[in-house]
Amino acid sequence: MRITLKQISKSFGERTVLSDVSLDEEITSLAVIGPSGAGKSTLLRIIGGLLVPSAGELLIDGKKINFTEKELLAYRRTIGFVFQSKGLFEHLTALENITLPLIHALGMAEADAARVASRLLTRFGLEAEGHKYPFQLSGGQQQRIQICRAVAGNPRLLLLDEPTSALDPELTAEVLDMLGELQKTGLNTIIVTHEMGFAKKACEKVIIVSGGTIVESGKSSELFAAPKTEQLQAFLDKVLEWHV
């Protein structure tokens, strides 16, 4: 899938979060890394159609996305989005969380939606959690169910906003394993992450966002081995300082 960003900028009042972000890449799996507050989540929300940029264009496979409410609604339905935490509806069970978008956003029949949802839960070892409410689930289970919901409608692109940063290491591994498996099936993914190991091993390409712009991008195999910019070198030094 080809994702093209043309001079995307975003400001919230006086504060500029992204300035002139441009990108034109063929993507199967892309990791977005960089320091906190760099604008990674904002960029992901713009790609997901959740935020309208102050300026700039977004093209998916060469087709321009107009930022009108009507077109964005249709666009969001073709994309899966996973939040950092608390990404499930509090008043619905795990199963209902997965079926609700299938029924109400994609117009699937209830029985079909239930079948799709329980097949996904079984595939990822979550069949026992189907009738639990979010408050009864562990953080890792909540994230995996969020991912189930996001992929249930066969999205053309899956976006994940730091899906493991609120989790313990074991739960992180649980979630990343699931993601790795999904990526192998050919699902296009963009993940904002602080898990350098995952960015390096499981993602084909990486972009580094710092200070509201993309400072470096390229194949993860090359980029981590030989950072071209000082920003990336400094960032890697910092995040890998206590790495074993």
Added chain:
Amino acid sequence: MRKKYRHYICRLVQVGAAVLILLGFILLSLHRIGYEMNFTTLWQFRHRLWQGFVMTLVIAVASLCLSVLIGAIAAFAQKAKVAVVSDLARIYVQVIRGTPLLVQIYFFFYIIATSWGIDNRYLAGILILSLFEGAYIAEIIRGGLESIDSQQFEIAKAIGLTSAQTTRLVTFPLLMARILPALAGQFASIIKDSSLLSVIAVIEITQTTQEISAQNFAFFENYFFLGLQYFVLTFTVSLITRRLERKYKHADHT
């Protein structure tokens, strides 16, 4: 199944004991002042009492529906972008909550209702009561809306729900779970506050009881029975809302 049955019997005995203790206390108090209750005097007024009871019920149900509507409108109007609308809603809530119902009844009935030609005192009574309770319900709804984590709405957006779907599938159930207990209390208040409409000669149950008292002079019996009737109404409301609370309970675990 048998265990459950035994559990119910056990609870019944416990509740019965509590009621007996309270009843005993009241009877003892009556005995100490040497008064003997005689409810037979109420029997001859049964038709008027029944009419009064039905009138209270009608006023309460109508005010309940209307006040929820007014409260919802006022809650959303407070967030309106047009300053005049949001200011009006805020002033309405503040003034109504800051003044006694009795003052409002006199003011609305003798000035506003008269000047606009609302001469049906039952209709006026329902309107006044709804305006009064609506201000409290507006605050309950506003508080409920503010307590919902905004990410719930972002999820709705991300999965591609329209705003109408978001209201129906997300906002409403989340809101209900949060505000039902407070709303139940408010509904009980509506029933009790309707007694004040007796001052503009709405013949509801309190007014009826006052009139009867002027005839039979059995104040204790009359007012004891009056209290019992209000309790039957409020207790029913509390049973119904408890059922609803169970239905929505999963929506609130914050």
